[in-house]
Amino acid sequence: MWHAIAQQLSEVLAFNFIIREKEHLSDGECNSCYMISDGEERYFVKVNGREFISKFESEIDNLSALLATSTIRVPQPVTCGVTKDNAFLILNYLPTKPVIPPKDAFDFGNQLAMLHQWGEQKEYGYDADTYVGLNLQPNTWHKNWGFFFAEFRIGWQLQLLKEKGLDLGDIDQTVNLVKSILGAHSPKPALLHGNLTANNHALSVSGVISYDPSSYWGDRECDIAIIEAFSGLDDEFFKAYNQSYPLPEGYLNRKSVYQLYYLLCCCNQFGGDYLPQCLEQISQLEK
Missing domain, CATH: 3.30.200.20 (Phosphorylase Kinase; domain 1)
Incomplete structure (x- = not known):
């Protein structure tokens, strides 16, 4: 080899x-x-x-x-x-270490805000399907964000889980719930990293470096929601990001939907403890 x-x-x-x-x-x-x-x-x-x-x-x-x-x-x-x-x-090859000091977290927040403001795209999706871990991520272009995320993110993962014998309830009901929550939300499409968890960024000699992307054009809040729940970055990151590119009103109402997607991806790949977490997240959305 x-x-x-x-x-x-x-x-x-x-x-x-x-x-x-x-x-x-x-x-x-x-x-x-x-x-x-x-x-x-x-x-x-x-x-x-x-x-x-x-x-x-x-x-x-x-x-x-x-x-x-x-x-x-x-x-x-x-x-x-x-x-x-x-x-x-x-x-x-870049030597890295996991601990990210506040200054570097602040710089990373600025850089991600720059990424999310970069480029012009009118639709949501990508020219090719991508992957979150082992999970295929379909990226068919679509003009409606709520439809795209509900069908090609939440619905897709729920169907994969059902085919594995993991039933998380009525798929159509959950998909329609997501469409309702996202409603008329029509964010400017941003190029996303798509997988910014604690395992996928580290400190290099030149600053924070990210890897294992699952990129597509979507709502920038997806990156922020994953970082907030799964990255371990401190407040300096969010301070810098919001100074450069403030999050819009309504983010707090949408972030649980975006975090559900990553939990479903983990459930599809690892099962175990992620199944009850997904069920609880769906239950919270229904309330």
């Missing part, structure tokens, strides 16, 4: 890359992770089964889209490919 990876990396780099150092890093939720080096350059490698190639291709596309905005920091994608038994993804 490693010989094939070195060969394909050499083709991209246009010189003969020989792996002289390989370190097995802490694995992610889905992939085995490594650092490889030829003694001068270092790269971060994710490895999984061959069927994961579409996920790695999607990740490269998302990282490239975010890099093009020159706002938040993300790893530089290098290449992805397959060997006889595996798929792999190669990114530039």
Whole structure:
């Protein structure tokens, strides 16, 4: 496997890359992770089964889209490919640590606000389907945000769960409830990171860096709701974000819907404790 990876990396780099150092890093939720080096350059490698190639291709596309905005920091994608038994993804390697000081959290808040103000898009969706962890995320373009989120986010996940034998109630009823809550909310489409949990950002030498995106054009409040519930970032982040790009009225009424989506994704991937959390969240929405 490693010989094939070195060969394909050499083709991209246009010189003969020989792996002289390989370190097995802490694995992610889905992939085995490594650092490889030829003694001068270092790269971060994710490895999984061959069927994961579409996920790695999607990740490269998302990282490239975010890099093009020159706002938040993300790893530089290098290449992805397959060997006889595996798929792999190669990114530039950046040493990181999990603790993010208030100053860096503040800077990150400003950068995310810049991302959410970047670009012009009239519809919600993306040119390709993406992934949240192992979950496919359909991104069919649509002009109505409430319909898009209710059908292609909440309804999609509920249907996947039902097919696994996990019944969270009447799907149509929950989808219609989400449409009702989002109502006439018609936010300016923003390019989202889409997966900003505590596991998907860290502190590098150049500041906070985010990875494992699940990008699409949607309501910026989705990113904020996930960060608020699942990231562990302190108040300095939210202070900076709101100074740069204040959240609109009604966010507090919508954030539980957006947080439900991430809980459903986790329930689909991990099951267990997430099932009662999802049921409780739906119950709270109904009230």
